């Protein structure tokens with residue numbers, strides 16, 4: 523196979539074989555001053571990809587015109603990476619966009635400039651005239667950058683491994699939406715960089731700030747639960763972050779959770795259910811709408827996440843929610859084949 527590395531006269535490079543594109547990008551990155559752009563409110567996949575490029579190639583500046591998100595900020599601090607908010611484009615020989623499908627996403631107009639793009643979203647056409655590697659089959663940009671580093675023979679140390687691994691983990695919803703190719707890349711990355719799984723997890727678990735964590739702990743402290751068969755419903759009181767407390771209660775074992783807060787006459791309730799409960803027929807939006815109807819308040823939402831606000835005693839309303847959920851548990855118990863009845 524002939525790999526074309528002279529790119530200035532190539533249109534629609536994206537249609538070239540992807541490994542050829544990566545070899546060409548690897549060659550190009552070895553020289554010249556470059557600015558690597560992240561999308562607005564950049565996530566760990568964008569930041570991790572840019573960090574790996576910054577560490578493995580010379581003269582790289584990382585730029586996020588539209589800022590970076592909470593986890594990415596923690597990553598940048600841990601990795602000691604300086605991220606610029608603005609740069610003068612004329613200071614660079616060429617530009618790079620990672621994890622971004624358009625100029626709109628990186629927040630600058632690069633029309634007529636030499637730009638290299640590495641991405642895994644569906645292409646917008648903005649990068650068509652430059653050198654690019656766009657692979658929609660990948661779950662994360664970090665996987666493509668990992669391939670790029672291997673092709674270029676770069677040494678992948680622990681920090682580079684961490685940056686790319688966090689990108690893969692978060693973009694796949696902690697592997698919920700991973701595919702076999704990503705898991706293979708992730709395993710190889712761990713092996714090559716000497717990374718441990720808990721290091722990656724620790725970095726992404728920082729997603730909640732201290733006030734939210736205190737709300738979750740207080741919610742757990744004040745929690746009451748009931749069990750019917752194998753199913754558990756939990757209720758609790760709080761004053762902030764109700765939906766986050768609901769999620770925390772699910773993560774410590776509840777199947778369905780309701781968390782309420784009282785402010786003078788008014789109350790607010792959030793609820794969450796495990797997906798398994800939804801599959802069995804629970805609809806929290808309908809449940810809270812019915813409770814709302816009974817108490818002259820208004821509730822509603824999705825099957826697995828819903829809310830209710832209004833006037834009244836929050837504890838009384840929480841008890842109603844609990845009772846209705848227990849009725850639902852009894853109902854699905856009755857439907858079990860083991861009970862001798864038809865499902």
Ligand SMILES: [Mn+2]
Pocket residue numbers: 567568621642661662663693
């Ligand atoms: Mn991504």
